[in-house]
Amino acid sequence: GNSVTQMEGPVTLSEEAFLTINCTYTATGYPSLFWYVQYPGEGLQLLLKATKADDKGSNKGFEATYRKETTSFHLEKGSVQVSDSAVYFCALISSGSARQLTFGSGTQLTVLP
Amino acid sequence: DAGVTQSPTHLIKTRGQQVTLRCSPKSGHDTVSWYQQALGQGPQFIFQYYEEEERQRGNFPDRFSGHQFPNYSSELNVNALLLGDSALYLCASSLEGLAGSETQYFGPGTRLLVL
Numbered sequence: 700g701n702s703v704t705q706m707e708g709p710v711t712l713s714e715e716a717f718l719t720i721n722c723t724y725t726a727t728g729y730p731s732l733f734w735y736v737q738y739p740g741e742g743l744q745l746l747l748k749a750t751k752a753d754d755k756g757s758n759k760g761f762e763a764t765y766r767k768e769t770t771s772f773h774l775e776k777g778s779v780q781v782s783d784s785a786v787y788f789c790a791l792i793s794s795g796s797a798r799q800l801t802f803g804s805g806t807q808l809t810v811l812p
Numbered sequence: 813d814a815g816v817t818q819s820p821t822h823l824i825k826t827r828g829q830q831v832t833l834r835c836s837p838k839s840g841h842d843t844v845s846w847y848q849q850a851l852g853q854g855p856q857f858i859f860q861y862y863e864e865e866e867r868q869r870g871n872f873p874d875r876f877s878g879h880q881f882p883n884y885s886s887e888l889n890v891n892a893l894l895l896g897d898s899a900l901y902l903c904a905s906s907l908e909g910l911a912g913s914e915t916q917y918f919g920p921g922t923r924l925l926v927l
Contacts, residue, residue, distance in 0.1 A: 703854075731914045742816075742902055743855070743918040750914065788854055792914045798845065798906060799868055800916060802854030 701726045705789050705803035712779055712810050720774040720806045722763075722789035730791040732756075732765055732772040733800070737786045746774075746787070779810045814839045816905050816919035824925045825893050833888040833922045837905030844886040845916060846878060849900040861886050862908060890924075898926045 706721040724730065731750040735743040747756030752767035761776045772789060789803040817836045825831050837844050843862045847855035857870035861880035880886045884905075890897055900923050904916035 733915075735918070742818075742900075742920040743904075745915065745917065748915060790854075798843065798860065798914060798916065799857045799870065800845070800847070800855070800904070801857070804854050805852075 701730070701791060701793050701801040703789050703791055703801055703803035705787075705806050707804075707806070708786075709807035709809060712808070714781055714810055714812050715778045716810075718774070718776040718779045718783075718808070720787055720789075720808070722772045722774065722803060724770050724772065724789075724791050726770075726791055726793045726801075728794035729767075730793045732763070733790045733792075734761070734763055734772070734774050735788045735790060735802075737788065737805070739785075743788065779808075781810045781812050784808055784810045816903055816917055818901075818903050818919040818922050820922060821920065822923045822925075824927065826927050827893055827895060829893050829926075830889065830891045831893060831924060833890075833901050833903075833924075834885065835888070835903030835905075835919060836885045837903075838917050841905035841907045841917070842884050843906045843908050844880060844884065845904045845906070846886070846888050847902040847904065848872070849902055849921070851899070855902055858888070893926045895926050898924060900924075 702725045733748045734746040747758040749756040749765035755764045786805045845860040846858040849855040859869040864880045875891045900921045902921045903919045906916045
């Protein structure tokens with residue numbers, strides 16, 4: 700079956716530090732990959748996505764590249780801000796499925812001023 | 813452009829009771845999926861509705877049921893509530909059949925507490 704593995708948190712960084720959150724996956728076919736962000740007390744917001752190998756998703760300074768050879772989709776940001784503090788979820792939808800998202804367990808990020 | 817809306821925002825029930833949660837999809841979307849997110853965990857897929865039918869179901873018991881209406885809005889019903897049903901229930905919508913239809917947009921969730 701499908702699965703997503705994220706680096707365990709929590710992650711604590713100083714403002715303007717470089718961020719990497721690792722994500723690897725197991726899936727049948729050619730999945731689409733997503734990063735969602737969840738701010739305290741809120742639902743999930745789509746951060747970025749990539750639908751085929753070597754695609755790079757980007758949004759608000761965050762980037763992730765779909766690496767089929769390493770089955771990875773690591774999230775990066777060059778300079779984090781306090782407002783980036785949230786929980787980040789890596790997720791996939793496997794091709795041919797009825798659009799069922801499979802999520803990782805989430806990574807809590809705290810950015811200190 | 814109206815996003816996904818859910819009601820109520822919070823709910824407290826006791827064991828054995830029944831609950832109904834509601835979701836209105838993003839404008840123009842026709843597919844609704846429901847997820848359960850326990851505290852500190854990632855969301856787990858419950859089921860998905862398309863054309864007023866349950867199209868796919870995750871590993872949840874029959875106590876969890878749903879419905880989709882002709883206007884694409886949806887309800888999630890949970891019977892015989894257990895303490896373990898306490899969670900954030902998330903609704904997500906998408907549009908079938910077009911490029912980008914794999915993308916699901918989430919509502920703010922309904923937080924259910926079972927005492």
